[in-house]
Amino acid sequence: xxxxxxxxxxxxxxxxxxxxxxxxxxxxxxxxxxxxxxxxxxxxxxxxxxxxxxxxxxxxxxxxxxxxxxxxxxxxxxxxxxxxxxxxxxxxxxxxxxxxxxxxxxxxxxxxxxxxxxxxxxxxxxxxxxxxxxxxxxxxxxxxxxxxxxxxxxxxxxxxxxxxxxxxxxxxxxxxxxxxxxxxxxxxxxxxxxxxxxxxxxxxxxxxxxxxxxxxxxxxxxxxxxxxxxxxxxxxxxxxxxxxxxxxxxxxxxxxxxxxxxxxxxxxxxxxxxxxxxxxxxxxxxxxxxxxxxxxxxxxxxxxxxxxxxxxxxxxxxxxxxxxxxxxxxxxxxxxxxxxxxxxxxxxxxxxxxxxxxxxxxxxxxxxxxxxxxxxxxxxxxxxxxxxxxxxxxxxxxxxxxxxxxxxxxxxxxxxxxxxxxxxxxxxxxxxxxxxxxxxxxxxxxxxxxxxxxxxxxxxxxxxxxxxxxxxxxxxxxxxxxxxxx
Amino acid sequence: xxxxxxxxxxxxxxxxxxxxxxxxxxxxxxxxxxxxxxxxxxxxxxxxxxxxxxxxxxxxxxxxxxxxxxxxxxxxxxxxxxxxxxxxxxxxxxxxxxxxxxxxxxxxxxxxxxxxxxxxxxxxxxxxxxxxxxxxxxxxxxxxxxxxxxxxxxxxxxxxxxxxxxxxxxxxxxxxxxxxxxxxxxxxxxxxxxxxxxxxxxxxxxxxxxxxxxxxxxxxxxxxxxxxxxxxxxxxxxxxxxxxx
Numbered sequence: 236x237x238x239x240x241x242x243x244x245x246x247x248x249x250x251x252x253x254x255x256x257x258x259x260x261x262x263x264x265x266x267x268x269x270x271x272x273x274x275x276x277x278x279x280x281x282x283x284x285x286x287x288x289x290x291x292x293x294x295x296x297x298x299x300x301x302x303x304x305x306x307x308x309x310x311x312x313x314x315x316x317x318x319x320x321x322x323x324x325x326x327x328x329x330x331x332x333x334x335x336x337x338x339x340x341x342x343x344x345x346x347x348x349x350x351x352x353x354x355x356x357x358x359x360x361x362x363x364x365x366x367x368x369x370x371x372x373x374x375x376x377x378x379x380x381x382x383x384x385x386x387x388x389x390x391x392x393x394x395x396x397x398x399x400x401x402x403x404x405x406x407x408x409x410x411x412x413x414x415x416x417x418x419x420x421x422x423x424x425x426x427x428x429x430x431x432x433x434x435x436x437x438x439x440x441x442x443x444x445x446x447x448x449x450x451x452x453x454x455x456x457x458x459x460x461x462x463x464x465x466x467x468x469x470x471x472x473x474x475x476x477x478x479x480x481x482x483x484x485x486x487x488x489x490x491x492x493x494x495x496x497x498x499x500x501x502x503x504x505x506x507x508x509x510x511x512x513x514x515x516x517x518x519x520x521x522x523x524x525x526x527x528x529x530x531x532x533x534x535x536x537x538x539x540x541x542x543x544x545x546x547x548x549x550x551x552x553x554x555x556x557x558x559x560x561x562x563x564x565x566x567x568x569x570x571x572x573x574x575x576x577x578x579x580x581x582x583x584x585x586x587x588x589x590x591x592x593x594x595x596x597x598x599x600x601x602x603x604x605x606x607x608x609x610x611x612x613x614x615x616x617x618x619x620x621x622x623x624x625x626x627x628x629x630x631x632x633x634x635x636x637x638x639x640x641x642x643x644x645x646x647x648x649x650x651x652x653x654x655x656x657x658x659x660x661x662x663x664x665x666x667x668x669x670x671x672x673x674x675x676x677x678x679x680x681x682x683x684x685x686x687x688x689x690x691x692x693x694x695x696x697x698x699x700x701x702x703x704x705x706x707x708x709x710x711x712x713x714x715x716x717x718x719x720x721x
Numbered sequence: 722x723x724x725x726x727x728x729x730x731x732x733x734x735x736x737x738x739x740x741x742x743x744x745x746x747x748x749x750x751x752x753x754x755x756x757x758x759x760x761x762x763x764x765x766x767x768x769x770x771x772x773x774x775x776x777x778x779x780x781x782x783x784x785x786x787x788x789x790x791x792x793x794x795x796x797x798x799x800x801x802x803x804x805x806x807x808x809x810x811x812x813x814x815x816x817x818x819x820x821x822x823x824x825x826x827x828x829x830x831x832x833x834x835x836x837x838x839x840x841x842x843x844x845x846x847x848x849x850x851x852x853x854x855x856x857x858x859x860x861x862x863x864x865x866x867x868x869x870x871x872x873x874x875x876x877x878x879x880x881x882x883x884x885x886x887x888x889x890x891x892x893x894x895x896x897x898x899x900x901x902x903x904x905x906x907x908x909x910x911x912x913x914x915x916x917x918x919x920x921x922x923x924x925x926x927x928x929x930x931x932x933x934x935x936x937x938x939x940x941x942x943x944x945x946x947x948x949x950x951x952x953x954x955x956x957x958x959x960x961x962x963x964x965x966x
Binding site for chain 1: 799803839867
């Protein structure tokens, strides 16, 4: 019975995601692939419901399963309200969606690897607890506390002598994970894995959608490379049971953010930039690595203003400002709560402390950290296969003045995240034992999926015929008054 | 005799393509066999591991993370079978010739290799659980069994503590080890696994706890009920619990 409730809850989250998507104009939904909408709904439903519950907890409410049911119900209500868009959500196929992507023999090669990874991810989620140290000591502990005590255990957070409050890490992920635990009625590691598997499915759906978009644009080689690099990368599926999941979740949401930034680079639609911003915010609310990511994302989106026509630039600027405001507004409550918490006696690493004294040591650690980073990216076939080589090849090939700004923009968020991680490790090398560098692999998962995507994907812009309407001009005309048209 | 031979350019090209694929098949089989043999050499294996300086050094994790020789062989075998299938089924062979032009062969090779890596990793990770849990598949291993295996001692100690004290007990903890390295951060692991017992990072510096004013203040403020001196390596009595009052 409990398992049925868990499945019902999963369906509710998807419905909530679709309900929120139904707020977008039908014209935008019509131009999205069904896979794209499915992936967006998976990430959006979970993120939005969890964020709503988190705000309720910040307000001092007593957590219960009805909060999650209410969140899903609200999404379902929005979906029913937008019943006129159901066709745009499910029935309509965007251009090119029916194109055969790969010939049968190529699929024969690719599918076994993909099915093995996806199958293992589901199997591992259903039967294996995450045995990573931090997961046991901190993160699943938080889930247990939320489930048993129905609050954020503010006493522990405010208590500097209590072990493992980890004040520097936000609470969104445990809130996301405890939803299925409520549905099941008891704590279970399998239940906590439900959001991870759903987000992995969203990651696969968006990656596949990107492949289809490239294939439809005639970039079949790039599409094939993206398929192999992202959908056949072992780490996202395998690390869910082998390492702590929080960094991998940042990686999944990070890919969603960069994917929709790429879509925004192609067409300045409100939905795309708001989705990119929201996914960036979720990444930031999962763990501290999300902060450089979301800052890089904002920088990348700002880069896309460069070189566009005045009318398009005006629209993009407006949309960018709205997305930044949305992210800031949604991130604010955590910062308010955080600033009321005292510094704990344990787990209070500050890697920027004594920067003036340790600056020279940190500089000397650069070659070592670079070696660690490069070996991680290029010598871990068991984690990434050859994906990072594909990203390098994709980056080096196909640059033009026309797409340079967009490609830099896509790279900004994962590059900022990577830079942040490397900066931390420059400090860690002096402050912590070398064996702590083993955590490098799981932290790299924050940036690698988005980095590979940004390396291989090229925004596909519709060609603008003189005097003819296309996707971009449609959006600008709809958004700007007629007097602006010369 | 010459009449039976067809030297038209299309047939020559076709034979060349067939030769390319046959060569690729031979390469896949040969490279998998070579890697299988090389990875079975402990010295070389260690050298390869050292190429990534931050990889886990403990044997258990290496077993799980490294592409073990057997998994490479199995995945390579699967790749070779698929490739043979493509070569043997005329429809597939024709499609491959048409759809994968010479300029794309590198990409096809990359995709095929990536797929084999994926397969090998899944075989490897599955094999780890089979090896570690007496040949049982993952669905026949309980969550608690896995926790006990991966957090040895501290899982049992946490369960013992839960049986000793009532849920919600508030305990001042002193652990003999305070590191957070994998398998060694007992203080924090015990805290996480012993929930709903609440452990606090405080301990008296004097035999009589009331004589330590700092601890006395903390004990009163947080309503502490027990003292726990935790010695993970003490096989006789790792959990030394005494009530404060």
